[in-house]
Amino acid sequence: MAREQVTIGIMGIDQHENGAIAVSRFLREAQMEVSYAGLFNTPDTLVDKALAGEADVIGVSCHSWEFLHYLPELMRRLKDSGRDIPVVVGGSVLTPADRARLAELGVAACFGAGADAEQIVDTIRRLARPGVTRREAEAPR
Amino acid sequence: MQPKTRSGIPLKPFYAASDLPGGRTEETPGNYPFTRGRLQATRSAGGWIQRELSGEGSPKQSNAQLRYLIEQGQTGIDVIGDAPTMSMTDPDHPLARPAAGTQGVSACRKLDYLEMFEGIDLGSVSVSSSIPAVFSIAGLVHAARQAGVAPDRLRGSTIQVPLYCEDCSYRYHLPVGFRTRLAADAVAYCATRMPRFHAFLEDSYFFSESGLNSVEEMALAFVEIRHILRRLLAMGVPVDQFGSRIAILLNCSMDLYEEIAKIRATRRLFARMMHDEFGANDPRSQSVVITCHTSGLSLTAQQPANNIVRGAVQAMALVMAGVQAIEISAFDEAYRTPSREAHLVGLRTQQIIDLESGIGQVADPFGGSYFMESLTAEMERRIWAMVTEIEAAGPIDRLVEQGYFRAILHAAMERHGQDVSRGRAHLVGVNVHAIPEDDDRLLRAVSEMKFEPCEEHVERIVAFRASRDAARHQACLRRALDCARSESGNLLEVTIDAFEAGATMGEIAGVFRVGCGQAYDPFGRLPPPL
Incomplete structure (x- = not known):
């Protein structure tokens, strides 16, 4: 069975990595393929890495307010690329108002401080399915 | 299951005289090996320095914040830069602009430091900083010059983070050998010109926030101290010229007894190391100054009022351990750059402990306790075993380059995440006694009060570049x-x-x-x- 491909990265000059590393770990434990895009991404570099890694889902981790600046650009860039990859944003800085704002931008799911691992895995698996199913159909038998 | 400390040291139901390592101790505070404290009386130096980690927006905005905290009774200041400043990046860099001033002060030139410290009496207030050391010291030197304060009157500290800064927290993008030279040059310069200033502040706080336990935290701290120290000795700087300028900024988690034991063990290990191994004769070079932040990692975005209690418990441990300065991580730090309200609560918590509780009246109240002496000895043994193991693994520079420490730090991040998500470590409001988000309202309003990047200040920097004397620059x-x-x-x-x-x-x-x-x-x- 094809596995879910997830690209996880942090944008701007935010260097808090605990969350991104923890999430990458439990996604791998749940048998997903995680491509860790690391720090210092811009919307361009993150989308490029996601396209190169044939990501089914893009995960953005944030522990600063830079996401307010970068997310609109990321969503625009993704739309321009013609690929409809769902974006998931996680970080303890996300407030209820932020989550509403990100949903308006077209972000598929947001995880604040209360999210548990199981909830994140389930959501990403559900969002990744169309891409995974497509790859399964295309896979040589 | 047998209970354990956070570092995994097994605990007995109770302790008795037979648990005292080496029998009764006759050691008194203020004497070698300083397990019981640097000074005989905690009050002889006016108690501990009470401060909150601050800095936000432009230098002028930060100046207003610092003055406010001093008005409220803060007895020292501690400044942190925003993410660009902490990474030696100017605010008008394209990657820095959206972050300018949002998580600390934006400071990249002499004038920024002059504005940040304007009207603050640098001859009497202790000025500490987490901004990359050579820049924060250079800025302070210029601010003091402007204010007519001689460098030998400056007090305070600046963190040195040559070994671990690329692997967690803020990257300098410089090779480890050069980072060590930066640290040693700063310490050597200040040792003679700024003899009251602690230019050699080992910061174990920032790297232990990855989730290291207390043994790992102090082992990595000692490895870094020894690495810088050996470089200074190789440069020909006498140990007693800078030994008294070494201080440690450590982390205080929720394990109250273990944190007190950690600090006692650290003082003893430091004294013996300086005396026996490095030949320091000045008692001030043997008795390390310890300053602390309460743990940001222990704070939760859920039910943030609980963080006030966490800060109080941790600060009590620190006062009982006899440290020289405390900062309480603000209760809203788990989800935002600390607000003015949260800073004030942190400061008031310290003032209540100081003025109402009486905890700080007596030095080392746990001295001689069967349990505390036993735990201190065990912490001491475990910390030094890990230092020895690391130093036996190879030259420190090479270990850094090979990712040896990165592996330790990343393993700690993963372990911490697992401990919380699997409920192995209790976190009230997160994995135990959680409440629905809609009911979690108390003190949450501050989380929606964000502030914007300091664009106006960034534009001032752009204009400043064009105004400089090009040849001189x-x-x-x-x-x-x-x-x-x-x-x-x-x-x-x-x-x-x-x-x-x-x-x-x-x-x-x-x-x-x-x-x-x-x-x-x-x-x-x-x-x-x-």
Whole structure:
């Protein structure tokens, strides 16, 4: 069975990595393929890495307010690329108002401080399915 | 299951005289090996320095914040830079603009420091900083010069983080050998010119926030102290010239007994190391100054009022352990840059402990306790075993380059995440006694009060660049480059001069990188100015 491909990265000059590393770990434990895009991404570099890694889902981790600046650009860039990859944003800085704002931008799911691992895995698996199913159909038998 | 401390030390139901390591101790506070404290009386130096980690927006905005905290009774100041400043990047760098001033002060040139410290009596207030050391010291030196305060009156500290800064927290994008030289040059410069200032502040707080336990935290701290110290000795700086300028900024988690034991063990290990191994004779070089932050990692975005209690418990442990300065991580730190309200609660918590509880009246109240002496000895043994193991693994520079420490730090991040998500470590409001988000309202309003990047200040920096004397500016950067290349001369000295000539932190760090054979701009956006 094809596995879910997830690209996880942090944008701007935010260097808090605990969350991104923890999430990458439990996604791998749940048998997903995680491509860790690391720090210092811009919307361009993150989308490029996601396209190169044939990501089914893009995960953005944030522990600063830079996401307010970068997310609109990321969503625009993704739309321009013609690929409809769902974006998931996680970080303890996300407030209820932020989550509403990100949903308006077209972000598929947001995880604040209360999210548990199981909830994140389930959501990403559900969002990744169309891409995974497509790859399964295309896979040589 | 047998209960354990956070570091995994097994605990008995109770302790008795037979648990005292080596029988009764006759050691008194203020005497070698300083397990029980640096001083005989906790009050003889006016108690501990009470402060909150601050800095936000432009230097002028931060100045207002610092003055407010001093008005409220803060007895020292501690400044942290925003993410660009902490990474030696100027605020007008394309990657820095959206973050300018949002998580600390934006400070990249001499004038920024003059504005940040304006009206603050640098001759009496202790000024500490987490901003990369050569720049924060250069800025402070210029601010003091402007205010007519002699350098030998300056008090405070600045963190030195040469070994671990690329693996967690804030990257300098400089090789480890050069980072160590930066640290040693700063300490050597200050040892004679700023003898009251602690230029050698080992910061175990920032790297232990990855989730290290207390044994790992102090082992890595000692490894870094010893690494810088050996470099200074190799430069020919006598140990007693800088030994008394070493301080440790450590982390205080929720395991109250273990944190007290950790601090007692650290003082003892430090004293023995300095005396036996490095030949320090001055008692001040043997008795390390300890300053602390309460743990940001222990704070939760859920039910944030609980964080006030956590800060109080941790600060009580620190006062009982007899530390020299405390900062309480603000209750809203788990989800935002600390608000004014949260800073005030942190400061008031310290003031209540100080003025109402009486906890700080007696030095080392746990001295002689069967349990505490036993735990202190066990912490001491475990910390030193790990230091020995690390130093046996290879030359420290090479271990850094090979990712040896990165592996330890990343393993700790994963372990912490698992401990919380699997409920192995209790976190009230998160994995136990959680409540629905809609009911979690108390003190949550501050989380929606964000502030914008300080665009106006960024534009001032852009205009400032165009206004400088180009020839003088270029000549100073050239000297900084030569100093970085030649491996002789003092990097702090050239930084002080370059600030005077209008160079910015990003430019100076950039030419240092070029001197090391690296790219000027680690993000590949800016052309080198030379």
